[in-house]
Amino acid sequence: MYEAGIVSILKIFLETATFLQTRRRSVRDKRQKFVELAEARVGKALKDLQLIGNLSNKAAYEFTDADAKKIFAALQKAIDGARSRFTNDGESGGGGFRL
Numbered sequence: 001m002y003e004a005g006i007v008s009i010l011k012i013f014l015e016t017a018t019f020l021q022t023r024r025r026s027v028r029d030k031r032q033k034f035v036e037l038a039e040a041r042v043g044k045a046l047k048d049l050q051l052i053g054n055l056s057n058k059a060a061y062e063f064t065d066a067d068a069k070k071i072f073a074a075l076q077k078a079i080d081g082a083r084s085r086f087t088n089d090g091e092s093g094g095g096g097f098r099l
Contacts, residue, residue: 052071
């Protein structure tokens with residue numbers, strides 16, 4: 001009877017240890033995935049921003065101040081939307097852009 005109780009306690013302990021180990025691994029995997037995706041996506045966004053900046057070349061393109069304001073207002077809105085999702089579980093700041 002005493003041995004059966006010890007065996008039951010050991011089984012519970014092992015199940016709990018296994019659960020905690022699996023959970024730690026899951027958290028670590030989620031972190032690794034976040035870092036990989038964040039680095040790739042932020043890198044792409046930075047490159048795209050540089051390309052948008054290239055549109056300021058007046059020798060190659062014609063644009064108005066209103067065009068530039070629309071571009072930067074749309075970019076700022078998207079950045080604000082993304083930031084709020086990190087802090088408030090807010091909704092996507094997605095959508096299209098048109099001049």
